[in-house]
Amino acid sequence: MDSGRKISVMLVDDHKIMLEGLETLLSIRSEIEIVGTAQTGEEALSGNLLLTGKVAKKLALTIRNKNRGFEKAGKELELTQKELDLARLLIEGYNSKEIAGKLFLTQGTVKNYLSDIYSKIGTNDRAKAVLLLKRYLST
Incomplete structure (x- = not known):
């Protein structure tokens, strides 16, 4: 990945503790930029793209694979x-x-x-x- 390019991520989860945990885990990755958080789909859709299905699964797998070093830690x-x-x-x-x-x-x-x-x-x-x-x- 280009050193100057970041993956922009919008986090959405109806459980605040899960949302905060995901934000914490992803924010340690230098290539990921958390652009916003929301607790409902309606909040997320106000000007942002909502990922579903195959796209969301692919993104999750990519993040997980890049995060293996963190799991080892x-x-x-x-x-x-x-x-x-x-x-x-x-x-x-x-x-x-x-x-x-x-x-x-x-x-x-x-x-x-x-x-x-x-x-x-x-x-x-x-x-x-x-x-x-x-x-x-x-x-």
């Missing part, structure tokens, strides 16, 4: 066993107090582990962390 996070245990509970939707009870830790210790995990995956947002961890731990 997920396997190399080097989380400790305790961080992995905590990450799994986080993915399952447990809050800090519930995680503390399940892992026999204080809430402060859980927050310290969360801070370390967030640092390793490059975010400080819990919702984005959940999305990224799901992706990392499923590869």
